[in-house]
Amino acid sequence: MPRRTVTLLASSLVLIALLLVALLAPTPYAEMSPGPTVNTLGTYGGAKVIQITGRQTYPTTGHLNMTTVRVTGADYHMNLVESVLGWLRHDDKVVEHDTLYPKGQTAEQADQQNAEEFSQSQDSAKVAALEELKIPVQSRVIVAAVVKGGAAEGVLHAGDVVKSVDGHTVSAADQVATFVTKHQPGQPVTFTVVRAADTKKKNPPTHQVTITTRTSDDTGPKRAVVGIQAGVEHLFPFTIDIRLADVGGPSAGMMFALGIIDELTPGSLTGGQFVAGTGTIDDNGNVGPIGGISLKTIGARDKGAKFFLTPADNCEEAAKDVPGGLTLVKVKTLDDAMAALKDIRAGHLSALPSCTK
Known part of the structure; x- marks a missing residue:
């Protein structure tokens, strides 16, 4: 074989190899696509999504579907071929990997964060739903977490109920930090607590524990700390279980709240209509924005939804590309x-607040 032919062949093989490496090498991108939608009034995996015991419930009809987005894993980086194909597909969205998974966050940490946000969203959905129905919900301040190596380690424990700090009764989680930071680092602070193991007793005993404060080591002004995170635990008058595996994040909060309300009230909130939606919710019933709104509307439409309850702060983005046959409702x-559900039941569709660009 002539030397020139050998050279050309070798060059071609090298070029092909370089192209393959360029195409298949990992890129700094991740992919989002429409995920499953689940009727909060129905079943998932063979079990009812919302299970209520200790309170009368009522039959429901129609759909109140929560929506999800499917994303590539934290440890996975798309190659160039996958990225290009993702950009070309209308129903998918290619984003920078760090948008979904901040640098330094492991897959386990991402899963843990999503699970915690999902749990918190369920708790807030229950509170908001019962408040909407004028059903009282009691709450108490607890030790949500103890910092490893902190001053409170071994003295306070997660789940302990904080009754007072230095004799000052606490009714909100942020009051704990307020009372602690009145001290100078190195000064003692006294907590009155009910131990987590005693909280189910009829008249649980209280304990006083004194902790020597330390200096904060985070950014900002130095202050006294004891190394705990205070939180709020709600005490519901009956049991509400939300069972939905393999879902994370806070975005289903509003739809869970609506599902709970529908279960606890006569009649049907939807009037038999197929309604989907998304949005975070806080204890006061405020609906917050979420990510991947355009993918969630596509998933809802493909499942059969006719109406989509859309957080007000997501409306402009969602209105840029509304799937055919789907009405976006601003909440x-x-x-x-x-x-909005009342108007949908009554057929007053012109009264629905709509999303605009």
Whole structure:
């Protein structure tokens, strides 16, 4: 074989190899696509999504579907071929990997964060739903977490109920830090607590524990700390279980709240209509924005939804590309969502607040 032919062949093989490496090498991108939608009034995996015991419930009809987005894993980086194909597909979205998974966050940490946000969203959904129905919900301040190596380690424990700090009764989680930071680092602070193991007793004993404060080591002004994170635990008058595996994040909060309300009230919130939606919710019923709104509307439409309850702060983005046959309904609060469902039941569709670009 002539030397020139050998050279050309070798060069071609090298070029092909370089192209393959360029195409298959990992890129700094991740992919989002429409995920499953689940009827909060129905079943998933063979079990009811919302299970209520200790309170009368009522039959429901129609759909109140929560929506999800499917994303590539934290440890996975798309190659160039996958990235290009993702950009070309209308129903998928290619984003920078760090947008979904901040640098330094492991897959386990991402899963843990999503699980915690999902759990918190369920708790807030229950509170908001019962408040909407004027059903009282009691709460108490607890030790949510103890910092490893902190001053409180071995003295306070997660789940302990904080009754007072230095004799000052606490009714909100942020009051704990307020009372602690009145001290100078190195000064003692006294907590009155009910131990987590005693909280189910009829008249649980209280204990006083004194902790020597330390200096904060985070950014900002130095202050006294004891190394705990305070939180709020709600005490519900009956049991509400939300069972939905393999879902994370806070975005289903509003739809869970609506599902709970529908279960606890006669009649049907939807009037038999197929309604989907998304949005975070806080204890006061405020609906917050979420990510991947355009993918969630596609998933809802493909499942059969006719109406989509959309957080007000997501409306502009969602209105840029509305799937055919889907009506976007703008909501800021749980009250807004309830009013919209009333109009949907009555067929007053022109009264629905719509999303605009």
